[in-house]
Amino acid sequence: MELDVYFKFILALALVLIAARVGGELAERYLKQPAVLGELVAGIAIGPFALGQLFNDPIILNFATVYDAFGVHEFNVMEVISQIAVVALLFVAGLETDVRAFLRHGKTGGAVAFGGVILPFAFGYLITRALYPDAGSAGRLFMGAVLTATSIGVTVRILLDMGRLNTVEGTTILVGAVVDDIIGIVILSVAIKVAETGSIDYLETARIALVGFAVWFGLLMAGVRLHKYISLLLAPFRRSGTMPILAISLGFLLAYLVTLADLHPVVGAYVAGLMFAATREREEILEKTRPIMLFLAPFFFAYLGMQVDLGLLKTAVDIASILIILAIVGKIVGCYIPARLVGKLRHAGAMIVGIGMVPRAEVGLIIAGAGLTAGAIDRELFGAAVAVGIVTTLITPILLKPFFKRQASEAKAGEGSS
Amino acid sequence: MELDVYFKFILALALVLIAARVGGELAERYLKQPAVLGELVAGIAIGPFALGQLFNDPIILNFATVYDAFGVHEFNVMEVISQIAVVALLFVAGLETDVRAFLRHGKTGGAVAFGGVILPFAFGYLITRALYPDAGSAGRLFMGAVLTATSIGVTVRILLDMGRLNTVEGTTILVGAVVDDIIGIVILSVAIKVAETGSIDYLETARIALVGFAVWFGLLMAGVRLHKYISLLLAPFRRSGTMPILAISLGFLLAYLVTLADLHPVVGAYVAGLMFAATREREEILEKTRPIMLFLAPFFFAYLGMQVDLGLLKTAVDIASILIILAIVGKIVGCYIPARLVGKLRHAGAMIVGIGMVPRAEVGLIIAGAGLTAGAIDRELFGAAVAVGIVTTLITPILLKPFFKRQASEAKAGEGSS
Numbered sequence: 001m002e003l004d005v006y007f008k009f010i011l012a013l014a015l016v017l018i019a020a021r022v023g024g025e026l027a028e029r030y031l032k033q034p035a036v037l038g039e040l041v042a043g044i045a046i047g048p049f050a051l052g053q054l055f056n057d058p059i060i061l062n063f064a065t066v067y068d069a070f071g072v073h074e075f076n077v078m079e080v081i082s083q084i085a086v087v088a089l090l091f092v093a094g095l096e097t098d099v100r101a102f103l104r105h106g107k108t109g110g111a112v113a114f115g116g117v118i119l120p121f122a123f124g125y126l127i128t129r130a131l132y133p134d135a136g137s138a139g140r141l142f143m144g145a146v147l148t149a150t151s152i153g154v155t156v157r158i159l160l161d162m163g164r165l166n167t168v169e170g171t172t173i174l175v176g177a178v179v180d181d182i183i184g185i186v187i188l189s190v191a192i193k194v195a196e197t198g199s200i201d202y203l204e205t206a207r208i209a210l211v212g213f214a215v216w217f218g219l220l221m222a223g224v225r226l227h228k229y230i231s232l233l234l235a236p237f238r239r240s241g242t243m244p245i246l247a248i249s250l251g252f253l254l255a256y257l258v259t260l261a262d263l264h265p266v267v268g269a270y271v272a273g274l275m276f277a278a279t280r281e282r283e284e285i286l287e288k289t290r291p292i293m294l295f296l297a298p299f300f301f302a303y304l305g306m307q308v309d310l311g312l313l314k315t316a317v318d319i320a321s322i323l324i325i326l327a328i329v330g331k332i333v334g335c336y337i338p339a340r341l342v343g344k345l346r347h348a349g350a351m352i353v354g355i356g357m358v359p360r361a362e363v364g365l366i367i368a369g370a371g372l373t374a375g376a377i378d379r380e381l382f383g384a385a386v387a388v389g390i391v392t393t394l395i396t397p398i399l400l401k402p403f404f405k406r407q408a409s410e411a412k413a414g415e416g417s418s
Numbered sequence: 419m420e421l422d423v424y425f426k427f428i429l430a431l432a433l434v435l436i437a438a439r440v441g442g443e444l445a446e447r448y449l450k451q452p453a454v455l456g457e458l459v460a461g462i463a464i465g466p467f468a469l470g471q472l473f474n475d476p477i478i479l480n481f482a483t484v485y486d487a488f489g490v491h492e493f494n495v496m497e498v499i500s501q502i503a504v505v506a507l508l509f510v511a512g513l514e515t516d517v518r519a520f521l522r523h524g525k526t527g528g529a530v531a532f533g534g535v536i537l538p539f540a541f542g543y544l545i546t547r548a549l550y551p552d553a554g555s556a557g558r559l560f561m562g563a564v565l566t567a568t569s570i571g572v573t574v575r576i577l578l579d580m581g582r583l584n585t586v587e588g589t590t591i592l593v594g595a596v597v598d599d600i601i602g603i604v605i606l607s608v609a610i611k612v613a614e615t616g617s618i619d620y621l622e623t624a625r626i627a628l629v630g631f632a633v634w635f636g637l638l639m640a641g642v643r644l645h646k647y648i649s650l651l652l653a654p655f656r657r658s659g660t661m662p663i664l665a666i667s668l669g670f671l672l673a674y675l676v677t678l679a680d681l682h683p684v685v686g687a688y689v690a691g692l693m694f695a696a697t698r699e700r701e702e703i704l705e706k707t708r709p710i711m712l713f714l715a716p717f718f719f720a721y722l723g724m725q726v727d728l729g730l731l732k733t734a735v736d737i738a739s740i741l742i743i744l745a746i747v748g749k750i751v752g753c754y755i756p757a758r759l760v761g762k763l764r765h766a767g768a769m770i771v772g773i774g775m776v777p778r779a780e781v782g783l784i785i786a787g788a789g790l791t792a793g794a795i796d797r798e799l800f801g802a803a804v805a806v807g808i809v810t811t812l813i814t815p816i817l818l819k820p821f822f823k824r825q826a827s828e829a830k831a832g833e834g835s836s
Binding site: 017035058069087242253 | 421422423424425426427428429431432433435436439440442443446447453477482484487488489490491492493495497498499501502505610654655657658659660662663664666667668670671673674677683706707708709710712713716788791792793
């Protein structure tokens with residue numbers, strides 16, 4: 001029956017959401033890990049390459065693929081929900097950014113971010129070229145970009161759990177993570193353009209990167225300087241309580257509009273969030289849009305997990321291992337140097353900043369997912385990218401502990417000698 | 419490019435949501451009408467039969483239809499979001515029901531609901547048979563069902579605006595509106611089965627109706643009696659703050675599960691909401707799931723509006739006019755009699771109950787949309803059903819006023835004579 005097919009999508013959504021929530025909960029409660037890891041692993045477990053095969057249904061726990069639709073060879077219906085989810089996720093991430101603190105600590109944070117982007121990006125790009133020559137320029141750019149962006153969510157969580165969020169190191173890490181997210185999603189936009197045209201046009205690349213930074217800086221400053229006018233625009237919608245819905249809808253609109261300048265929608269979603277983050281309405285928007293994000297985000301991460309083919313693990317284990325090591329080493333070294341030189345931190349503090357920047361989760365996975373959807377990376381490379389996200393998140397608290405101890409004893413020694 | 423097609427869906431969502439929110443706001447602020455009317459009209463204005471034609475794009479402000487997908491002739495991608503939206507809408511509607519008050523005032527409310535269902539349903543069925551013989555049994559059932567369900571949201575809003583929600587009449591109307599929603603969505607389930615098989619099987623119809631009422635009564639009582647065990651099930655998810663997300667995910671699961679018993683998903687969504695409404699967690703679930711509903715519902719109503727072809731207005735004006743008149747007369751007469759006989763209300767009070775039950779919006783439109791998607795009613799009948807929703811909502815406050823005045827003067831006279 002005609003309607004049954006729509007009912008199946010309701011089931012598909014329910015199963016993915018329930019699995020993701022249960023997985024996220026298990027990770028948080030029993031493994032003391034960020035929920036995103038549990039959601040990802042739940043997705044791998046229920047996906048079409050694992051439990052999903054039991055259903056043998058084109059929609060339920062599968063990709064709901066339609067061939068040759070809307071001028072696209074493989075059109076994936078569930079991907080539509082996944083794209084809506086990632087826009088909501090980045091909008092709220094932008095909204096949660098403390099824009100004014102961000103501008104205050106911009107210098108050190110920015111230097112740390114750039115250092116932490118250059119090395120991992122170069123490593124990702126070169127290793128992919130060496131081991132996967134077939135991936136082409138676009139594939140190399142995607143794998144480089146996957147290694148650039150530190151997960152703000154995971155980092156905040158780890159620092160909070162360790163009681164170190166409001167320290168010099170904590171603030172540096174946070175600002176650095178925000179900046180490298182922006183760099184990461186701008187590189188993503190370039191990578192998509194290259195995937196489209198098949199080759200790197202340096203002028204075009206420079207244009208996209210410039211427009212990308214101009215858009216985020218412009219909208220960030222618009223929020224900071226013109227927040228009164230934005231409040232005026234939102235004011236008529238305050239009384240009915242639907243102002244936050246209008247704000248997130250404008251986030252969706254902006255997410256699309258930036259694609260006209262060859263940027264990925266998450267750039268627009270993120271800067272729309274940043275823009276509203278500087279307004280008086282921020283708290284109200286956050287309160288009413290965070291539940292929307294909490295509803296959609298588990299679907300996004302579980303759906304990323306569903307795209308991991310564990311059967312390819314054996315062939316992808318080499319590149320995954322090398323990428324993981326380089327992701328860790330590249331980030332620590334790349335951030336340590338500016339943390340010492342620009343941030344004037346001591347050895348232990350600079351190591352904490354470097355290690356704190358290691359986790360790659362949300363944005364790295366967003367980039368990997370976009371690369372898979374654009375056809376620029378295959379399932380092996382995608383699986384390796386997901387492995388990077390999982391391992392870098394798991395290892396960070398373990399690596400951090402000795403340096404916190406060392407810093408504490410340094411501080412004691414400093415007190416003793418002074 | 420492959421990804422562009424997904425970006426277009428982001429734009430489509432943004433445009434529909436912004437138009438719906440602006441339309442809803444204009445309706446509320448300047449026309450003092452329920453937001454749902456503004457969202458519906460905004461949908462008509464931007465839809466593929468109006469402004470949408472300017473885009474000439476298969477996705478943006480259009481139906482994003484794929485032919486011969488998943489065993490369905492016309493598969494509509496935007497309909498997936500619309501189905502998700504309606505499940506969220508009915509889940510929150512169930513959750514907002516005051517279950518214990520509902521059980522206390524069940525007798526009068528139930529009698530009013532049944533009276534108010536029988537006449538309009540018979541009218542809708544017979545008029546469709548007389549004027550649209552081609553519609554078949556399924557089409558007649560759908561048009562009958564469209565006239566049955568009073569809009570709780572619109573009714574609450576009107577009574578609130580008039581300061582009459584917490585009166586005997588107000589409570590009777592509310593309980594009646596809840597019960598006739600349940601009856602309406604059970605008739606919808608029967609109509610879908612008939613649309614599927616092509617003829618009315620009375621045994622099958624009785625079975626679906628029985629299962630439908632058993633499911634809602636069973637889950638309602640499960641909530642009331644077993645709320646402690648439901649709380650236990652939800653407890654592990656409370657600490658991380660994602661308990662409400664799990665609750666609404668279970669609502670989606672239940673929405674699908676009831677379709678296995680040939681019921682429409684909204685039955686499951688609604689009773690899942692009713693079940694949680696009896697638990698201690700209700701407030702917390704409501705607080706975090708209402709924003710999700712507020713985000714999705716405007717899309718649902720605007721999308722219904724988009725399916726209205728104004729070009730068919732001329733040919734549908736006859737049936738629309740007759741349906742509107744019968745929807746109003748049938749509801750008033752059908753509710754007036756039990757309000758006097760069972761509820762022991764005076765003339766003015768019983769008229770207030772009858773008129774208060776007139777607005778048909780959410781559930782009537784849900785039924786009409788399902789009929790259109792199932793292919794049981796055509797765009798002419800669908801347009802007439804939407805017209806019923808709009809006109810009955812607009813006319814109710816106008817009809818109510820004289821009876822409130824009359825009741826006030828009756829009360830004064832009563833006081834004077836006592």
